[in-house]
Amino acid sequence: MAARVLLCTTMLVSLAAGAAAAQTADAGGSTLGEVVVTAQKREQNLQDVPISMEVVSGEKIEDFNTNDFKQLVSFAPNVAVQTTAGNDTIYIRGFGSPPANFSFDQAVSLYMDGVYAGRNRQAQSPFFDLARVEVLRGPQGALFGKNTPAGAVSIVSAGPTSEFEGEVNGLYNFSLRGYDVWGHVSGPISDTLGARLAVKVTDNKGFLRNLALDRREPQNEQALARLTLQWRPTDTIDYTLKVEYANRDVAGGVNVSSPVNTAQSPKRTRYSTQNPIGPEGTKATSWLISGTGNFELGDFTLTSVTGYSFFRSNIVNNFDQELPTGGFTANSVYNSYPEHFRQWSQEVRLLSPTGRRFEYIVGAYYDTSLYQLTQLGGFNIASLNYFGLLNTEFRQRAESFSVFGQGTFNVNDDLRLIGSLRYTTIDKRGAFWGRLRYGPFALRPVNTTANGEIKGEDNIDPSITAQYDITDQIMVYATYGRGSKSGGFVSNTYGTTDATFVYAPEKSENYEIGLKSTLLDGRMVLNLAAYDTSFKDLQVSVYNPTISTYQTSNAASASSKGVEGSISLFPVRNFDITLAAAYQNAEYDDYPGAACLASQPITVCNPAVPASIAANNIAGAPLQHASKWSGTLQVHQKIELDNDMMIDWRAAASGRSKFFNADNQAPTFGVQKGYTKIDFRVQYGPEDERWHVAFVGKNLTNELTSGSSFNLPAPITAVPRAILYLEEGRTVSLEAGLKF
Template identity: 25%
Template sequence: MKISKMRLLATTAPLAAVLLSTPSHAQEETSDGAGIEEIIVTAQRREENLQDVPISVSAFGAAQIVQKGLNDVSRLEGLVPGFTFGKSGVDARPAIRGVRTESVDVNADTTIGMFIDGIYQSRASQATLGFIDLERVEVQRGPQGTLYGRNTFGGNISIVSARPDFSGYYGGADLTIGDNSQVRLSGYLNAPLSDTVALRFAGGYEKSDGFVKNIDPKGGNLFDDDNKYVRASLRLQPTENLTAVLKFDYARRGGNGGSAFGYKLVGSYFHVPSNQQLFNATPVILNTRGGNRDGIVDAPLPTDQGIPLFAAGNPYLINNDYRGSLDLRNAGWSANVAYDLGAVTMKSITGYSDFETTRTQDTDFSSSQIGADYQFTSAKTLSQELQLVSNGSGPLEYVLGAYFFKDKLNGTFINEQFVQVVPGDTRPAAVRQSGGFYQEFRAETESLAAYAQASYAITEKLKITGGIRYTRDKKDFQFANANEVLPFVGGAPVGTAITLRTGNIPASSFGVQGAATNCTYTTLPAPQPGFRCLPADTTRFVGATFNAATFKKATWRVGLDYQVADDSLLYASASTGFSSGGFNGSQAAAALGRSTFAPQTVTAFEVGSKNRFAENSVQLNLSAFYNRYASLQEQRQIPVGNTTLSIIENSGKARSYGAELEAIWKPADALTLNASFAYLNAEYTKYDQVAAPFGTSILVPDATAPATIVNGVTIAPAGQKRLFAVGYNCGLIPGTGGAGQPGAAYGCDLSGNKIAHSPEYAGSVSAQYDIDLGSAGKLSPYVQVNFSGAFFGQAINSILDQQSSFAKVDLRLTWEYNDRYSIQGFVTNLTNEATATRFVYGGGGNLQASYAPPRLWGVRGSVKF
């Protein structure tokens, strides 16, 4: 469906006008909970009623978190309009309004900011921890580059823990027993030690067998749980004006994990007549990972190209011989201090985290013995933020801030190749083992920022807002391989000696920034300063330390909001945001001067309306937006010198526009109806010279074909024909194939393709009805339906990486005996829809996918004291 942005605004504006003309009434808070309750948010770095904030924010308070089963970030999908959730292993990959989280490597930053108690989390998986004893969860849609920072390119997710309070000693505990032998225990305790000191403890433990079943006894189920979490908070309020909250939390996850990138192979593409891989040709349901050859011809292909995919089409059943593992640990310390000076409040937000995760997985996704992968990631992160926030009720409100951030990252990837054993292979036994792979990356970021935002009430109803932020990121990057620690045979490092236990390589392997190189290889232009090769063989590359890169950017926001009536707000804004630049971690990219890529930017426009009607029984929030993305960091093929590189480059442009709705209706105190809906049109306006995964072009025999010449370059000799990825606009990359140019390279123009994880429509509807049982308490049935249109998982937009439209149903039945005791039974994904959360093309040309959980059930008992 094609809808212009002018048509979208033309249809949305009259609807908003009609709603705004409806008489409104002041919100009434009643002791029995009648009407829609207020939610206080900090989306503008000060406490405000959600309905008074002139930006798109979705928020869920403590009661809603329990009611809707929001026990991790993934549960926000559908409930938050325009938000989709992707995941691979423990890596969260959220998407908002056409911005998705693609890379989670140490040389990349998040594009949807993750904040816990106001502190930015540099690794996306950190925000999936500790969904216990929360005060609220907020999701801001659209760039938040002024008040929140550089990596809130598409929005941000803010998780707020419950703070200690002075109201008394109380606590609670929950026990959940469910599918796959799940046992989950969590609890909290609030303890005021005096009028000025209070403690709060929260913790949890979870164990389960995993919902992806492995039939191979040597392997194990995936997405099992062995989780532990503890949090301790101390609140100090020595005077009326000074408050400090000190917090420590620790999380650990173990078990088999969920595989690093995907846990199921979907298939591959082949040009059947020539038995060559050609993208988007015939889909073939084969595991073509290297080494998976059983000597059997794989029809319709004429030769053996792999083994049949196990349980194709069933994402919850695998047959892997290698037992993967997960060991994730995160320790965090924070201090939030606020001092009321009268006219302003001075705030200090300090955070430090120490994060480590180790993962292993079956590299061949099969019962064959071929190889295993190992990933290690660590992040030591320090941040300090200072704010001055205006107080009072005058016409001027402002926030001034300064921010410091330092992140030290390490990432190691190892592939170990075993002596290959393929079930069903009846060929004569032979030792078959190829070399493994080892790469270690180290990165450091030091960021400084200053920002200011002010709002001025021109009249009692009209307010203008302006803000600006200046950010300076300095980044260092280095990488190395295992050549220096491997044995030599015949003058070359032995790749088959690489194992998952290959230790860290020495610091000297990474070279020294700016130092003269000892490398003498001739396969690339002259090696750069900071490069290091083996002393005994200076043609063998070992590692490099790049020159530091600095990225600077100013972002801004301007807005108007008009209080049409006491409970009706109309607003409009324009804002910018950016995601920081980074490094291409390859030897060739560094040697050829393409080691860095610049920040990607967004300019966003939004109009919206927030309303309460009918004596506080109806809430309707609407927004329409248009985002323009530039300098997108995308993978692309480019000619450089005498070679062609596949690197991340600022080569993409895109735009997204759409409309979003959030509604609550309480026709009676006992009945609550919720709805959210998002329409989204997000596509690339420029994205070319892109290599199709495993098969951009091939040559096939054609006795009648003359030579094919493009721009003076022969791309197919006489008697042969060059075929390109089926259905795509592909061809010779300019600047390749000619005299004095790199060899002929081919790419495709993906301009006009849909942005990954951007369904045209998505949303949810839910209903809860409270049945009064008198002295027996209250019974509350709850039903929620999440739905989504189809979307693609990769920018290439092929038939294999498409998730079809779906609807999921969740059911919950809660019996509250009184304020202290309750029992809830639940079924999630009642319709048992298998929906992909991540697609990626991996080794052998296979598409790999990760999937959201199937139908699951459980019973949750709660006690408060």
């Protein structure tokens, strides 16, 4: 109920629409300062960009010690994150790529300093020493291009400063019983070379109690470092090199048991013993290198973006053995996912000068990658006298090339017509084999192999936008655009053969109208948008508990219609309020051959009978992880005290209505009820912020929510139960920092 009240209030205040923007006040603290973004590959004021998008400043991200995408949801309505065992997935407007099939390219693509990162372990802790995060809703097929049918998240890290500066911060989290320490040094090395070195170390003990090992979980140890060098030999040349290293070691898991025949009932304890495959948790190491050069050629600018990415990781999963009915069961099933990935990419863009009748951007992009995945699935099912180990191996080589362009025709001072087009060709080769390493003879038929090739898959993604300035402070736009995501291969489903190995590309289409306005001499910012997005051949992977495997395929079509909006108010000096909200209706329009839903009687769909599944169509069913309503409310104030001291506080509430987070959409354990989470930060220190102390509280109402769920069936477990992937409850921290 609280979530509904917050969301409805937010919608009314923000006129129930549009593209929310995380704004910052000017130096006087009483009007909107310019927010510069690069969503169209040029530096522009956010209010001039005809895209429904969120922009979150690096300062705001640091204020709440935001470490991962799950916490980004607090700033961005219509954005959701599915939490699983180390393979989280981002959804925008109800669309994303399920984490079950590890080789999926993502429908919401991540870009780190301009480098495409289609797998979440390429950037293990991306919210670290940032300038800003740009969240772009809807297809971004032209300028971002690589697999962005649902949207894109562009992360821009902080760069070197013109003068020497440094900062060190420390935070102790009483709830997680651990700490974060981070900081940077930045400044010029010479007249032409600047540098920035940022580091962060995390060590916490987790928010769950594992009764079997008598420890808190998940224990998280992480070390990150990023070195940035910026070279400006002349006024017409600059080159920025960024090298980022991350190492992460997580001990334990986040899944807990819950009844299968009632609503979700999450708890803060679990019982998880060691398994023969290895200790439960995640170990990952990654490198991300980017080089961006800008070369002025007269009035034109040539930009080169080179990227290299590497990660190696291993995820080991147990499932909570604590039974909802009391007591514990045997550790009957466990798995492991060692991964290895490397990618090289190159993009070149030519930007025309601005202020002319016709402005344009043209460019080309190339990348090549290698992905290897091993899956080990152990089982010890006493009731069947089964003990064994299944093993699959997957290897994929991929190569893509695209050319793109965007042109803006300035009809007059107020009207602009923007057209863009991207052509992409993709080649992929995949190989799979699966076998029973050891176990009962009856399971020997699971040995399978598959090979496939996607050759010359061509995608053409156009968009066209009309943008009109009603006044200098009010802009409206209308957009039509398409996006696409390449086809691929089933990477980790037992029993995969040539017949089930390849899935088709998915394509999206979006119609959108919007308004962006800065009113009352900058004291109010109101942004609105309405959209209609549809997908064809949506790539899906769902768990079928009856046959205990994942089914990966293409749903024929799905759509999402909705409105998004935000309003930022600066009523008095040093005080601002931002409200943002979204409504959406996301559902399958046509999905023949879908896995059975829990609400379907066995006479309609029998999950144990392939012919019954083949005849099943769940058109009209909602998409998973898609709430009807979502919203955020943020209030910020600086209170000036005597002796140039100040108190700076910020309160934030974020909420969403109920949604299905189980593949079979069970009306019991598969529904996460609506919720509201409240964060609060209060900081004390001098006005120049050369030092500070702060209290940071997140999820202060201690809402226990789950990112995803599924049914762990008999005979895998003695008592059928739901497994919930729990998200953090309330955390309370103290922070101190020093600038020099």
